Amino acid sequence: MIPSVIAPDFSGIPKLNELASRDFLAGLPKAELHLHLDGALSPALMFKLAQRNQVELPYKSIAEIEAAYQFTNLQSFLDVYYRGASVLNTEQDFYDLTRDYFAKCKADNVQHTELSFDPQTHTERGIAFATVISGILRAMADAKKDWGISAKLVMDFLRHLSAESAMKTLEESLPWKDKIIAVGLDSSELGHPPSKFTEVFARARTEGYRVVAHAGEEGPPSYIWEAIELLNVERIDHGVRCDEDAKLMDYLRETQIPLTVCPLSNVRLCVFDTMAEHNLFTLLDAGLRVMINSDDPTYFGGYLNDNYFALADAFPVTREQALLLAHHSFTSSFISDDEKLKFIGQLKNYANNFQ
Ligand code: HPA
Numbered sequence: 551m552i553p554s555v556i557a558p559d560f561s562g563i564p565k566l567n568e569l570a571s572r573d574f575l576a577g578l579p580k581a582e583l584h585l586h587l588d589g590a591l592s593p594a595l596m597f598k599l600a601q602r603n604q605v606e607l608p609y610k611s612i613a614e615i616e617a618a619y620q621f622t623n624l625q626s627f628l629d630v631y632y633r634g635a636s637v638l639n640t641e642q643d644f645y646d647l648t649r650d651y652f653a654k655c656k657a658d659n660v661q662h663t664e665l666s667f668d669p670q671t672h673t674e675r676g677i678a679f680a681t682v683i684s685g686i687l688r689a690m691a692d693a694k695k696d697w698g699i700s701a702k703l704v705m706d707f708l709r710h711l712s713a714e715s716a717m718k719t720l721e722e723s724l725p726w727k728d729k730i731i732a733v734g735l736d737s738s739e740l741g742h743p744p745s746k747f748t749e750v751f752a753r754a755r756t757e758g759y760r761v762v763a764h765a766g767e768e769g770p771p772s773y774i775w776e777a778i779e780l781l782n783v784e785r786i787d788h789g790v791r792c793d794e795d796a797k798l799m800d801y802l803r804e805t806q807i808p809l810t811v812c813p814l815s816n817v818r819l820c821v822f823d824t825m826a827e828h829n830l831f832t833l834l835d836a837g838l839r840v841m842i843n844s845d846d847p848t849y850f851g852g853y854l855n856d857n858y859f860a861l862a863d864a865f866p867v868t869r870e871q872a873l874l875l876a877h878h879s880f881t882s883s884f885i886s887d888d889e890k891l892k893f894i895g896q897l898k899n900y901a902n903n904f905q
């Protein structure tokens with residue numbers, strides 16, 4: 551079941567062809583659909599938690615942490631990312647991490663977010679599944695109460711680990727299944743195709759989970775086809791290598807399967823050499839349902855608004871294009887049509903009133 555398409559209708563909105571200013575982009579109501587919580591761990595919080603939990607890090611200062619964030623590909627990032635996640639141990643740590651992220655959502659006018667967590671990163675180190683998810687859920691409830699931010703939780707399996715480990719994690723998650731909207735697949739893509747997890751995803755679907763997967767970030771278009779045909783995904787995370795396969799481009803346009811694109815991530819992990827070479831607008835112009843996300847914002851140089859700004863620095867982004875990207879972010883989410891229409895109403899209202 552692919553998220554419902556609500557056709558964009560921006561008729562009557564003024565200045566659609568004007569370039570979108572930073573102020574216009576910053577205030578735009580938006581959703582985020584591709585965000586790894588462990589990738590929202592700031593160097594400051596990492597340092598604080600290392601001290602609080604007496605975890606030894608190979609860095610002596612926040613500046614040294616930041617200096618280590620030079621990546622050549624996905625794996626070089628993941629090595630640093632999993633080491634950083636080792637400071638997270640208690641329910642309060644997961645709360646603090648999640649709370650920090652929601653504060654950024656508030657600052658960036660993110661009205662709805664579908665954040666993912668990787669239980670295996672922590673259960674493999676002996677941290678209980680319940681500890682991880684309880685801290686996250688408490689912060690989600692507080693963000694709703696304090697800031698009115700809507701959120702859903704996605705559970706990602708680490709694809710470099712075995713299918714048996716993913717199945718065990720799926721079974722561990724079942725007591726919380728009404729609190730988890732979807733399962734996904736992340737970590738080292740090359741050599742770990744979606745087909746490795748066909749049975750796990752079939753079971754997840756029978757348990758009522760929605761399904762997404764990272765595919766076509768570093769992996770070839772065939773991995774995107776596998777995610778669609780074998781895992782039955784409703785959304786692809788990244789997917790930017792789809793442009794190497796004309797049939798796949800046609801299929802994605804016809805089905806409107808969304809791609810959760812992450813521009814700063816793609817440049818920092820050398821999927822594209824520069825932002826000017828990013829294919830987001832090629833995909834958008836081809837009629838694909840793409841939107842902007844931050845992936846791992848503290849590692850890749852920015853949260854959601856920073857991703858919009860980086861694109862606007864490299865491309866002439868019009869108000870209409872920005873509205874379409876934000877529109878896709880809401881319609882590609884796993885909320886109800888009524889909720890989607892409410893957010894789209896706010897989006898149009900914003901554009902109508904922006905000077
Ligand atoms: N790709 C794969 N796995 C990940 C990523 C990513 O961009 N971020 C965190 N885990």
Ligand code: ZN
Pocket residue numbers: 584586736764787845
């Ligand atoms: Zn990701």
